[in-house]
Amino acid sequence: MQSVSKIVAEFAARPWMAVPETDLGPAAQVPTMLTPEERLFYHWLGRRVQGEGATVDLGAYAGGSAARLLSGLAISGRRFHVHSYDRFRSSRALWARFMPDEPLPDADDADLLPVVRRHLAPWQKHVTLHVGDIGEKQWTGGPIEILSVDAAKGAVLADHIAEQFFPALVPGRSILVQQDYLMSVQPWLCAQMVRLRDGFLPLAHVPKVGLIFLAVAPVTEAALTAAKVGDLTDGKLMSRVREAAAWHDGMVPRAPFKAMLEQIKAHPGVRLGWQMRQARAPG
Ligand SMILES: C[S@@+](CC[C@H](N)C(=O)[O-])C[C@H]1O[C@@H](n2cnc3c(N)ncnc32)[C@H](O)[C@@H]1O
Known part of the structure; x- marks a missing residue:
């Protein structure tokens, strides 16, 4: 196993920036919400995987993150399998924005599964699609090498994801991608x-808003209880955001944390991202 200091130095050098997009093969064509840097990062992360446990993709949408993980995993020289979780439904607005070349469905809540299956067809033996609410899913698939969280759009769901998936991360080896980490909402x-x-x-901070972590110790039930966020008061949530800003000093600018504090103040008691996005009602 690579030493922690070697892993830290490896990520600090940001080697994914040197990956030519052509290395991604068919994955480069799969529609995605990921930023250009994230696209290279996911491929590179799959390629450098250190063990043969699962890769978990929470929040797949059209399969963009899964495809880029798979294109890297496929050349890692290891056995691999990606578990992608989503409701696999899309609004017309998102469909039109991210898949302009696909025929637009007649109504919202359109089924993404046929599109996702087509996008992931080059790696179909190496993918399982878990359809439905992640809040109702349980992980029983053994050790996880790479966990990408792009679906924790609410505090209760963030607790559930941590409870189910974090204990399967292997200390000293597994990588957690918190895709939305610096989102103000x-x-x-x-x-x-x-x-x-x-x-x-x-x-590492992978712009725009992703933060990458190495698992370094087992995540215990006691730690999960202490880390719960679903029932925090606004005051406690704010004080934890300030703690996090101090923790990440030097790696992440302060501005995103300031924006989070402003969102909490503007939306008391709100713990869902889409509700925080909405303008505050007058009065
Ligand atoms: C930002 S998108 C993911 C983007 C994707 N990783 C990519 O590469 O384009 C977030 C996804 O999370 C999914 N999601 C959010 N909450 C969910 C839940 N409770 N259960 C299942 N899927 C959920 C949404 O359906 C959406 O497709």
């Missing part, structure tokens, strides 16, 4: 991770 992510700081070492 998801302040529960940093509030959760700062209480799990004994188990995770921040490795």
Whole structure:
């Protein structure tokens, strides 16, 4: 196993930036919400995987993150399997924005599964699609090498994801991608991770808003209880966001944490990202 200091140095050098997009093969064509840097990062992360446990993709949408993980995993020289979780439904607006070349469905809540299956066809033997609410899913698939969280759009769901998936991460080896970590409307992510700081070492900020962690210690039931964010008061949530800002000082600018504090103040008691996005009602 690589030493922690080697892994830290490896990520600090940001080697994914040197990956030519042509290395991604058919994955480069799969529609995605990922930023250009994230696209290269996911491929590189799959390629450098250190063991033969599962890769878990929480929040797949059209399969963009899964495809880029798979294109890397396929050349890693290891056995691999990606578990992608989503409701696999799309609004017409998102469909038109991210898949302009696909025929637009007649109504919202359109089925994404046929499109996703087509997008992931080059790796079909290496993918399982888990359809439905992640909040109702349980992980029983053994060790996880790479966990990408792009679906923790609410505080209760963030607790559930941590409870189900974090204990399967292998200390010293597994990588956790918190895709939305610096989003102003998801302040529960940093509030959760700062209480799990004994188990995770921040490795890199991948713009726009992703933070990458190395698992360094087992995530225990006691740690998960202490890290819960679903029932925090606004005051406690804010104080955890401030703790997280201090924790990440030097790796992440302060501005995203400031924006999170402003969102909490503007939306008291709100713990769902889409509700925080909405303008505050007058009065
Ligand atoms: C930002 S998108 C994912 C983007 C994707 N990773 C990519 O590469 O384009 C977030 C996804 O999370 C899914 N999601 C959010 N909450 C969910 C839940 N409770 N259960 C299942 N899927 C959920 C949404 O359906 C959506 O497709």
